[in-house]
Amino acid sequence: MEVTKDHEVNKLTKKISNAVIRWDSIIDGSPFPQFVIDKDHNVIYWNKALEEYSKIKSADIIDTEEHWKVFYSEKRPCLVDLLVDEDFEGIEYWFSDSYKKSELVDGAYEAESSDTIKGKKIPTFHCITYQR
Incomplete structure (x- = not known):
């Protein structure tokens, strides 16, 4: 045995x-x-x-x-932080004009940003976040 x-x-x-x-x-x-x-x-x-x-x-x-x-010059939540915390109001607040629920995966979110990262203008950055 x-x-x-x-x-x-x-x-x-x-x-x-x-x-x-x-x-x-x-x-x-x-x-x-x-x-x-x-x-x-x-x-x-x-x-x-x-x-x-x-x-x-x-x-x-x-x-x-x-x-x-x-992504940022000062501390703030990334999309993944908000999803881990299930803070959907935070997602709306921080990413209101750049996020959407995934059309392909239930529970996934997508966000795009063409922001300044570490003081440099960057091309569009695409983020996909998923939590089971």
Whole structure:
């Protein structure tokens, strides 16, 4: 009985490890700047494209709440922060003229901004945010 239990634990551990490797590959291999935060607003993924775009290394931003620095010169919520908090009034307040519910994915929102990021005028930046 014990051998079977250990075998099942090893199989499950291997599946989880493979899923993490695939997830990392998908995020890091994407040419689109992407990040992921947890429910406490701490950055848990920061891909290579976003490192290049923002000039902020993932090692410097993982486990912080400083993802806003890519987009704004002073602290304010990003769309993803508001969605994590289920703050739909905040979404309307901060993104009233630039957001919409996704037509394809229930629970997803899209926002566009052609704002100034870190003092530089940028082309349109498209954000898609989803919470299960």
